[in-house]
Amino acid sequence: MGQDVDRRTFSRRDRQQYRAKVQRCLDVLALMLREHPFARDEPMTGIEVELNLVGRDLEPSLTGADVLHAIGSSEFQSELGRWNLELNLPPRLLPGDRWRHLEHQLLDELSVARAKAVDCGANLAVIGILPTLERRHLVAAALSPDERYTMLNEQMLNARGEPIRLDIAGDDPSGRHGVEPEHLTADFDSIAPEAACTSMQLHLQVHPDSFAGYWNAAQCVAGVQLAVAANSPFLLGSRLWAETRIPLFEQSCDVRTPELRNQGVRPRVWFGERWITSILDLFSENGRYFPALMPVTEDTDPMTELQDGHVPGLDELRLHNGTIWRWNRPVYDIADGVPHVRVENRVLPAGPTPLDMVANALFFYGLLRSLVEADRPLWSSMSFEAAEENFTTAARHGMEGPLYWPGSGWIRPDELVLRKLLPQAAEGLQRWGVASEVIDRYLSVVERRCVNRRTGASWQLDTVAVLEARGADRPTALRGMLERYLEASAANEPVHSWPLPG
Template sequence: MGQEISHPTFTEAEFQSFSEHLDDETRLLEQWFRDGTFAPDTGVCGLELEGWLLDRNWQPAPENESFLQALNDPLVVAELSRFNFEIHTQPQPRHGRMFQQIHRQLCAIWGRCERHGAHLGLIPLQIGILPTLKDDVMTVANMSPLQRYHALNQRVLESRRGSPLRIDISGDHDRLNVIHHDVMTEAATTSLQIHVQVDEAHAVRFFNAAQVLAAPMVASCANSPYLFGHELWEETRIPLFEQSVSVPAFCDREGHLVERVTFGTHYLEHSVMELFRENRDAFPVLLPELMPGESPRLAHLRLHNGTIWRWNRPLLDFDGQGRPTLRLEHRVTPAGPSLPDVVGNILLFYGLVHHFAQLEDAPEHRLPFEHTLANFYQAARHGLAATVFWLDGHEHDLRRLLLDELLPAAADSLARLGIAAEDIDTYLHDIVAPRIRSGQTGAAWQKQFIARHGADFRHLTRAYHQHQASQRPVHQWTL
């Protein structure tokens, strides 16, 4: 969905033509899978990190156009709302200090964002959901002016036959229930998206491993407890995103409705191609933008894939030699709370997904999909306090499971992959592990701050920004 389109409305002929291109490109992709056409490079790691722009009163500032123009950096781009932006780093091939290099790139880009923002009176912030955000600013008037976002909004509403979107989220002690006539609440869900390049032969194992790992990842990284002043889930981004673009697509094998934001309905069995066939056969086209000429790079297929928001999503791209590449995009983690935490989260996922994908006894053979699905939502709701079913068939305290099993497994995996001991110590042992031991995730810190100081979300956001600017990981933050 980073690709701009030429116009926001479409004819029936364009839908028909796009579907024909999608069918042709899906068959071509099947041939590539059969022929082993994909680039052999694996382990390349990249990311997308979404941010907020605030004014000096700690309110969202709809100024991303002037901000991006001043910054003039192709690695920093617009997002759905004028309050948001997204940064990218250059993908890193696997090497010993790859996470230190990712950290350096992030610091350099974020530093430029802060400097250019300051000249405009703007404050960039990384957080899952902005605590000072109010419902009444989430309107089309504050949507970024790019055609793709306005077209997406229109098509979602058309797909719902004009029915408004209901945001209905219940926490342990609070509930939010509001109606929206546009998709703008999706802009409240700012995330860290982790990309890992995999080879076609092992992609099924990696994808299934990422599904199993969604629960421990979302719990250990939770940073979104508040929405419009309501205390909801530890990672409220998860239900909010799902409800913000709620578009029914099809019914699964058991007759359950599947929507465009989805965890999925089952593990992969034989090939990642199963997902691209499902894209073509089960998800109606939202944006039938026709590409000129022939499309050897599967432009229609990739655009369609970008309008289906699986929490773990396969992505196609091409390397410098024109060879297709296959990436796993892990979308469950929120932005923030600090750049060291962000890099720690990437390293944790990188180590664990390689560990689980390479186990002799595949975890998807030991953990039924319905348990993996339930684990994810339990972890998003309760964070490190969640209880999950695990590979041994028993229930476990998720925080204890992370400390006793998953962190040591990640460390061993990273070492086998050739990651330098300095990176493992810096980001896993000194950042992620203390966060989990202390229980002080970004979400926990925010809730503790409000419990001590009262429901002053401006005060919370100011203190959060001060800590973030200090470059200290969240487990070191004070109240």
């Protein structure tokens, strides 16, 4: 959500004033997009990684506040669950070998956090969903005590008016595990299931004039991203989707009752419904479709600020945007007194290793540059519905589900990446000015992942299957898998090279 709040109750008038203020911010943003200068420097990138803490029993460890205090760094922050942390690395440019240094920094930061966690009786797990979570862990008492999370929990439950329901049907289209699909249904009296989703978020600052192209391109590649980087196949002991984090996040943040869903009311975790021509399209949809969750209104008037020569914060617009979880989200922000806009890519899970995460990031950034600068935009020959179907198919099936791609028809994602998208990503990174040795290092990780058809999700599934075949029950197999995962993840060997139990 990103902004602190200090209110717990709201009146009808609060909500009315907030709606008017969001519209006022939209009007000011529209004026700024026409007349005000935005950042035009080389686009900055950013990365956030959400982390899990586990105890010696490999169950979630509610030591987040203690570990955060022990780390003592502003780059680490609390997250929704008391077993979560978030690492925010400073923004950086793409050219040269900067992202090779980012991998080193990521390794160093995680090493420090891991050591401090050990001092607090815990360990660090960089994974999409902690596989040892059980229903007894996902309760209100496990939420971080931060006021903004307490308030978010209350407001979302009040808006829904009934428990949060998870209903996720699993699938195994490959048949390689030889068992029937599993199905998870459960009700919760808090938004704690949302804390089970730990992701890697990528930011790309672009000029407003090119934002629409970059957002549309990010929507096009979202399914491919998931297919080659899935890392969340288990939830509450059940084998579900390759990237179960997707339906889990959608359902745990769903404030609609079944009746509202049947009416077609849009969800707050949203892929979207159309290609855009301006960033204003997305912010306008936010105001038009979504009621306030936390209608906190500031005293400042953004139009007056702009007329007085100041850059308006657009606080209400930003707060509202923070309670609508698009998989590719628009961001308005200010740095050094200059406004800028960013695409925030929220598609990817955390992990398995720093090397894998940097490879996923550079594959995304390179592919976006190539698609945006293509002679014919991909989204002009691909329906938005096809992009959304690709996203769902990849989340459900990983590399096993064919995706639709203009010029290729229906094609397996690993073949699509190897034949077409890796060369495009390499070309895009060259245009960003990324050093050739950096391109080779990280895109080769994605290449070998596709050649070996091995993602974090497939490794987890295959490892649990081996352990169960040896007689372990599901909880024992999940603990055995996680123990091996933590060791391999800390070694920073890419997941495509991880062995199965011998």
